[in-house]
Amino acid sequence: MPRLPFNRPYLAGREIDYVREATLARHLAGDGSFSRRCQAWLEREVGCPKALLTHSCTAALEMAALLLDVAPGDEVLMPSFTFVSTANAFVLRGGVPVFVDIRPDTLNIDEARIESALGPRTRAIVVVHYAGVGCAMDAILEIGRRRGIPVVEDAAQGILARWRGQPLGSFGALGAVSFHETKNLQSGEGGALLINDPTLIERAEVLREKGTDRSRFIRGQVDKYTWVDVGSSYLPSEILAAFLWAQLEQASAIVEERLGLWRMYHEALAPLEQAGRLERPRPPAEAESNGHIYYVMLPDAAARDRTLARLVSAGVHAAFHYIPLHASPAGRRFGRTAGPLPVTEAVATRLLRLPLWIGMTADDVARAVEALESASG
Numbered sequence: 001m002p003r004l005p006f007n008r009p010y011l012a013g014r015e016i017d018y019v020r021e022a023t024l025a026r027h028l029a030g031d032g033s034f035s036r037r038c039q040a041w042l043e044r045e046v047g048c049p050k051a052l053l054t055h056s057c058t059a060a061l062e063m064a065a066l067l068l069d070v071a072p073g074d075e076v077l078m079p080s081f082t083f084v085s086t087a088n089a090f091v092l093r094g095g096v097p098v099f100v101d102i103r104p105d106t107l108n109i110d111e112a113r114i115e116s117a118l119g120p121r122t123r124a125i126v127v128v129h130y131a132g133v134g135c136a137m138d139a140i141l142e143i144g145r146r147r148g149i150p151v152v153e154d155a156a157q158g159i160l161a162r163w164r165g166q167p168l169g170s171f172g173a174l175g176a177v178s179f180h181e182t183k184n185l186q187s188g189e190g191g192a193l194l195i196n197d198p199t200l201i202e203r204a205e206v207l208r209e210k211g212t213d214r215s216r217f218i219r220g221q222v223d224k225y226t227w228v229d230v231g232s233s234y235l236p237s238e239i240l241a242a243f244l245w246a247q248l249e250q251a252s253a254i255v256e257e258r259l260g261l262w263r264m265y266h267e268a269l270a271p272l273e274q275a276g277r278l279e280r281p282r283p284p285a286e287a288e289s290n291g292h293i294y295y296v297m298l299p300d301a302a303a304r305d306r307t308l309a310r311l312v313s314a315g316v317h318a319a320f321h322y323i324p325l326h327a328s329p330a331g332r333r334f335g336r337t338a339g340p341l342p343v344t345e346a347v348a349t350r351l352l353r354l355p356l357w358i359g360m361t362a363d364d365v366a367r368a369v370e371a372l373e374s375a376s377g
């Protein structure tokens with residue numbers, strides 16, 4: 001039987017047409033008409049005052065750290081169960097990640113543990129919406145407001161998902177999304193910074209354009225452009241934006257299809273959960289996900305590793321996920337934990353992600369479920 005890959009980047013159909021159109025228009029640098037279309041789409045769909053395309057979610061997080069003026073020794077609260085970029089973006093500015101444990105139902109930062117992790121040097125609270133399942137944003141924003149600490153959403157996996165009906169990425173002062181080829185909507189590499197705090201918009205444009213006021217110049221607001229602040233080059237080429245536009249046009253169909261596969265897994269795995277062989281995800285009712293990841297929890301680390309090896313040798317490419325950052329060499333060097341992280345440590349050793357990509361058939365899902373049934377026995 002052919003192998004069932006873990007992921008296969010989806011092509012919506014018009015990518016090459018749009019790349020050709022952008023190429024022939026001879027506007028190849030950033031911020032042309034495709035970039036503007038993508039940004040307007042993000043502003044409309046997420047409901048944020050300003051979206052800026054970046055070349056990755058990592059870049060958008062780096063911009064967030066710059067915009068919040070994170071300085072050496074400033075502490076930034078975040079989960080340990082996340083991708084390295086969540087932490088690295090702030091460590092690059094001398095920030096100290098303070099790792100907070102996660103909730104067992106969402107695998108997101110546990111809002112009940114945030115308050116006690118805050119200190120006089122806390123500069124930001126960074127939340128991650130794992131698997132496109134929203135964090136408890138109302139409670140988290142309330143803590144931030146009360147203590148005057150901005151909230152940043154790492155919504156890399158969260159595009160078009162919602163918490164209590166509101167799109168992820170629209171809650172915090174800043175949000176970051178990813179269009180990496182492993183995400184729901186993709187342009188190979190790519191991302192965007194979502195700016196919900198309007199006072200940060202103008203400076204974000206400057207940071208992204210090498211520290212110049214080029215954006216104001218293009219709008220005719222200044223008659224020459226010059227170096228006005230620190231900055232770097234965070235904007236993607238029009239070629240990339242053209243590719244991305246083909247994906248954004250199909251975004252709701254893409255999410256629907258992924259949710260369909262997610263539900264197929266969820267239904268088919270109910271008997272294995274009843275038999276006590278594994279646990280299925282149990283996102284809270286407030287979280288409307290985008291079907292980014294389907295995972296199960298095996299009883300312990302040995303069962304997970306054994307099941308994963310058997311699945312892979314049966315040609316079904318399941319995967320584990322993050323090595324917790326607090327246990328990694330760089331995490332130990334640059335960060336610290338806010339108390340013990342028992343949920344993070346257990347989840348990291350028990351979690352197994354199943355193949356989920358558009359183009360998978362009901363037979364593929366059935367094959368993965370059967371393989372899991374025999375592998376987990």
Ligand SMILES: *Cc1c(COP(=O)(O)O)cnc(C)c1O
Nearest residue numbers: 056057058083085156178180191
């Ligand atoms: C994918 C991902 C990133 C990084 O996204 P890039 O676009 O590859 O930089 C950051 N955080 C999380 C939670 C992710 O899943």
